[in-house]
Amino acid sequence: MIQLQNINKVFTNTNHNSFQALKDISLAVAPNECVLLHGSSGSGKTTLLHIIASLMKPSSGLVEVKGENIVSLSDYHASAYRRSTIGYVTQSFYLLDNLSVEENLLPALVLESLSEKEMAQKIKKALSLANIEHKAKQKVSTLSGGEKQRCIIARAIVNDAEILLCDEPTANLDKKNSLFFLELIQKLKNLGKTILIATHDPIFEKLEYVDKVYNLEGGSLE
Amino acid sequence: MSMLNRLNFLLLLILNYKRRYITTFLLSSGLIAILASVLFISSSIQEELMSTLENQADFTVQHYKSGHLLNTPEKWIEEYLDIPGVSKVQGRIYGTHYYEPKEQHFMLVGLDMYDVQIVKGMQKLINTLDIEKFLERKNMIIGSGVKEFFDKYHYTKYYIFRPPDRSKEKVYIYKEFPKGSDLLTNDMIMMDMPLARKILGVEKGYISDIIIELSNPDEYQKVYEKLIISHFDTRIITKKDIAKHYTNLFNYKGGIFMVLYIFAIVTFLLLLYQRYSMVESLDLKEIVILRSTGWSIEQIISFKLVENFMIVLSAYLVGVIIAYIYVFFLDAPLLRDIFLGSANLSIHPEFIPYIKPLDLLILFGIFVLPFLLAVVIPVWKLCVKDMSEMIR
Amino acid sequence: MNEILISPQVSLELFLSSLVLLFLTFALYHTLSILLRYDKNATSALQYELEKRSLLTTTIIKVALSISIFLFILFVLSIDTLAELIPGAMCGAGVVSSGSYGSLLIALKFIVIILALFWIQVDYEDQKAKGFPYFSFKMYLYIFLYLLIALSWFLELNFFMSLSVEEPVLCCSNLYTLQTTTFILGMSIEEIVVAFYITYLFILLASYLKKKVFLSLLSILFLYLSYIAIVYFFSTYIYELPTHKCPYCILAKEYYFIGYFIYGVLIMANYYVLYGIVFSFKEHTKSKIITAYTLFVVLVSFKYIYYFLSNNLFL
Numbered sequence A: 001m002i003q004l005q006n007i008n009k010v011f012t013n014t015n016h017n018s019f020q021a022l023k024d025i026s027l028a029v030a031p032n033e034c035v036l037l038h039g040s041s042g043s044g045k046t047t048l049l050h051i052i053a054s055l056m057k058p059s060s061g062l063v064e065v066k067g068e069n070i071v072s073l074s075d076y077h078a079s080a081y082r083r084s085t086i087g088y089v090t091q092s093f094y095l096l097d098n099l100s101v102e103e104n105l106l107p108a109l110v111l112e113s114l115s116e117k118e119m120a121q122k123i124k125k126a127l128s129l130a131n132i133e134h135k136a137k138q139k140v141s142t143l144s145g146g147e148k149q150r151c152i153i154a155r156a157i158v159n160d161a162e163i164l165l166c167d168e169p170t171a172n173l174d175k176k177n178s179l180f181f182l183e184l185i186q187k188l189k190n191l192g193k194t195i196l197i198a199t200h201d202p203i204f205e206k207l208e209y210v211d212k213v214y215n216l217e218g219g220s221l222e
Numbered sequence B: 001m002s003m004l005n006r007l008n009f010l011l012l013l014i015l016n017y018k019r020r021y022i023t024t025f026l027l028s029s030g031l032i033a034i035l036a037s038v039l040f041i042s043s044s045i046q047e048e049l050m051s052t053l054e055n056q057a058d059f060t061v062q063h064y065k066s067g068h069l070l071n072t073p074e075k076w077i078e079e080y081l082d083i084p085g086v087s088k089v090q091g092r093i094y095g096t097h098y099y100e101p102k103e104q105h106f107m108l109v110g111l112d113m114y115d116v117q118i119v120k121g122m123q124k125l126i127n128t129l130d131i132e133k134f135l136e137r138k139n140m141i142i143g144s145g146v147k148e149f150f151d152k153y154h155y156t157k158y159y160i161f162r163p164p165d166r167s168k169e170k171v172y173i174y175k176e177f178p179k180g181s182d183l184l185t186n187d188m189i190m191m192d193m194p195l196a197r198k199i200l201g202v203e204k205g206y207i208s209d210i211i212i213e214l215s216n217p218d219e220y221q222k223v224y225e226k227l228i229i230s231h232f233d234t235r236i237i238t239k240k241d242i243a244k245h246y247t248n249l250f251n252y253k254g255g256i257f258m259v260l261y262i263f264a265i266v267t268f269l270l271l272l273y274q275r276y277s278m279v280e281s282l283d284l285k286e287i288v289i290l291r292s293t294g295w296s297i298e299q300i301i302s303f304k305l306v307e308n309f310m311i312v313l314s315a316y317l318v319g320v321i322i323a324y325i326y327v328f329f330l331d332a333p334l335l336r337d338i339f340l341g342s343a344n345l346s347i348h349p350e351f352i353p354y355i356k357p358l359d360l361l362i363l364f365g366i367f368v369l370p371f372l373l374a375v376v377i378p379v380w381k382l383c384v385k386d387m388s389e390m391i392r
Numbered sequence C: 001m002n003e004i005l006i007s008p009q010v011s012l013e014l015f016l017s018s019l020v021l022l023f024l025t026f027a028l029y030h031t032l033s034i035l036l037r038y039d040k041n042a043t044s045a046l047q048y049e050l051e052k053r054s055l056l057t058t059t060i061i062k063v064a065l066s067i068s069i070f071l072f073i074l075f076v077l078s079i080d081t082l083a084e085l086i087p088g089a090m091c092g093a094g095v096v097s098s099g100s101y102g103s104l105l106i107a108l109k110f111i112v113i114i115l116a117l118f119w120i121q122v123d124y125e126d127q128k129a130k131g132f133p134y135f136s137f138k139m140y141l142y143i144f145l146y147l148l149i150a151l152s153w154f155l156e157l158n159f160f161m162s163l164s165v166e167e168p169v170l171c172c173s174n175l176y177t178l179q180t181t182t183f184i185l186g187m188s189i190e191e192i193v194v195a196f197y198i199t200y201l202f203i204l205l206a207s208y209l210k211k212k213v214f215l216s217l218l219s220i221l222f223l224y225l226s227y228i229a230i231v232y233f234f235s236t237y238i239y240e241l242p243t244h245k246c247p248y249c250i251l252a253k254e255y256y257f258i259g260y261f262i263y264g265v266l267i268m269a270n271y272y273v274l275y276g277i278v279f280s281f282k283e284h285t286k287s288k289i290i291t292a293y294t295l296f297v298v299l300v301s302f303k304y305i306y307y308f309l310s311n312n313l314f315l
Helices: A045-052 A075-085 A103-108 A116-129 A145-157 A175-190 B002-016 B018-054 B076-081 B120-127 B131-135 B144-152 B193-200 B217-230 B239-277 B281-292 B297-328 B336-340 B357-383 C008-037 C044-082 C092-098 C102-128 C135-162 C189-208 C212-239 C258-278 C285-311
Strands: A002-012 A018-029 A034-038 A060-065 A086-089 A163-167 A194-199 A212-217 B059-065 B068-070 B086-099 B104-111 B139-142 B158-161 B169-176 B188-192 B209-214 B234-238
Touching: A002 A045, A018 A045, A018 A212, A034 A045, A045 A060, A045 A163, A045 A194, A075 A086, A075 B297, A075 C044, A086 A145, A103 A116, A103 A145, A103 B002, A116 A145, A145 A175, A175 A194, B002 B018, B002 B297, B018 B239, B018 B297, B018 B357, B059 B217, B076 B086, B076 B209, B076 B217, B086 B193, B104 B120, B104 B193, B139 B144, B144 B169, B169 B193, B188 B193, B209 B217, B217 B234, B234 B239, B239 B357, B281 B297, B281 B357, B297 B357, B297 C044, B357 C008, B357 C044, C008 C044, C008 C135, C044 C092, C044 C102, C044 C135, C092 C102, C102 C135, C102 C258, C189 C212, C189 C285, C212 C258, C212 C285, C258 C285
Parallel strands: A034 A194, A034 A212, A086 A163, A163 A194, B104 B188, B139 B169
Antiparallel strands: A002 A018, A002 A060, B059 B068, B059 B209, B059 B234, B086 B104, B086 B209, B139 B188, B158 B169
């Protein structure tokens, strides 16, 4: 499903100082696998996820998703790939606070040529799966942390993406909501999704449905 | 379908995040309202003048010698009547009367009440008069500006003119010009021709100028040529000359427009600076959401440009509506004096609701389009920010 | 100050076209710097940075070119209203003839509109396709377009400055008289009209058979024949006056602004030809070309045929 070969990423700032965030990373994720990217803050997990989501290009190396080299894609095609294949769960609650829960799912759907009815059906299904359907009409600003997280997950799965990328999904959640998140991930894996989770939360240790764990430290895999 | 979905989503954002756009919207609509008011007043006055022009004579002949305007010999009227294509020729007597104590000018016009007037506005006025009653004694009809002046200095029933021969002429105020003709009659005094001749000191056998009406407009060029060669010491003013003069008058006022436009440009540069010097966290959040859900940079740029366009377009529409109400319902207090506050008497016109499509196009072109162009760079800068900087 | 230059429509036209040129010059600078650094074999990261930069350029160009289309319409409206200020001019024809390079300016603006629409389409195709196949073509086309726009701006400034409100000018009935005008190969107007229809039929054939070179030559010839046929023949039927020959009066509201439709369809027809030639007639281009040209011929011929059917004679 996902194949990374010799990925390097070097950031250069305006003072021409460079910093290597990723060093020669190679990994593979099979379809329907749940893979953990384990590492402390600043180890390069987020950068790696951005590269897999094609939000960023590596300085060198190859990224193949479903057999297609996504590195050489133009922004237009990379975005189309992201739209159809990737569901991204961000660490912070990137939501539009003045809109309702169901309205927050619209950005993932408006670029498709869907009718209003089709969009409503997809939204309903995603909200139901994320167990936040009962809050559909409520403004996001009134939700709790856990509910906001579920809203983000609903947005990540509303386009029926096969791959789910989660960046520190439990960082802002209490234990109860973190456990709920784990249940949700298991449910999504059972539905056939391929899941990649970047985290340093110990709650993910020794989970049955986690197929692989990669340890990332200082930009390199251990 | 996708375009419609995007538009709906954009409207949703605009309606739910009004605070984000309020400063831009208010500044823009205020600016447009001012500019539009200026254009509307100008067009309205121009239109009114042009429509009065319709009723003017085709040619006006003046006696011009060595760069001086002289009284025109009355005998030329007979000569002009012989020109084929000419249907009517009339002599006019008019001039300014100067009220020295208050340094005020009045336009004195003398008409032969029993003659059919070429200038239809004047004929309409005469039709409202009982001519015999009017001519019973020395009467005059005055404009609203003149009336206001006379009332102020207590000339309520009559006024005593002092002709050049040092005599006195006591002339009674018969009535005021009807409302709606203010622009041209505001500082006008109309009386019987012999009386005007006496007061203005125009000697017998002469008149101020001659006006000519054509029976067939196609003869225009031929008659014009004949008028030129009839006497070499004449100045011939055509209706088209007057129309051009009015147009230029308002294009001179266009100089004022240029100042206003520069003011507009400066203001909206400040607007742009205000809009984009501090990138709101909401803008960044929005970009992160759109990028992570599969929007390309180009799609986001288009989205933001359309967003800006809609804000400024709605400000344009609101500004135009405010200007319309201000000019045509409230008669543009303060602004109207720029156009009508001549050195002479005050005017209280009602502006005829008239808007040239070109004016609206000019407004659109001077504000909305440059704004859109100028906003491209800040929008692009926002949209191409590195994701690693934005997502944490 | 020159009365023409301070009239609101002309001052706006010059202000906006100067602003557009300024932004296009900025875009040109970036285009050149991108072209110099462009390397198909460079790393994806570098390509991506270049791609992001080029997005600024293409966005500026698209917005500026869209404004240029608005400016073209404003220009047409302006020259018509300027007729009131210039003695002897009854419509835009007199104004255009009295200014320096007036006809060249109009022709240039016409070509710029077609190329501007085409550039926007090329950019869209380039984004959609994988690997930016039209990137270099797009950039070079822009440089060419920029030069035309700069020339157009210069001519326009010259044109407005050369107009005089003192010197009388000829109007369309004198400008477009058959007595003093000669056409290509010494043909008469009737022969031109026949050639017009024949060329149209050949265009249909060339489009159907997808013959690029043939089609491009025919479309250029057709442009010339259309102009002559409209001015000296078809317009007289629209005005219903044999002595009234004018390419501008058909834009007036007395004739239901039919001129905008006629010239608009002609612009679109030429745009489709360009598209078909560069993109090898993909996606129904052939039928679009045929439809546009047919619509154009119907629009110009309609009044002529209608007049004959109503009155049983020609003008």
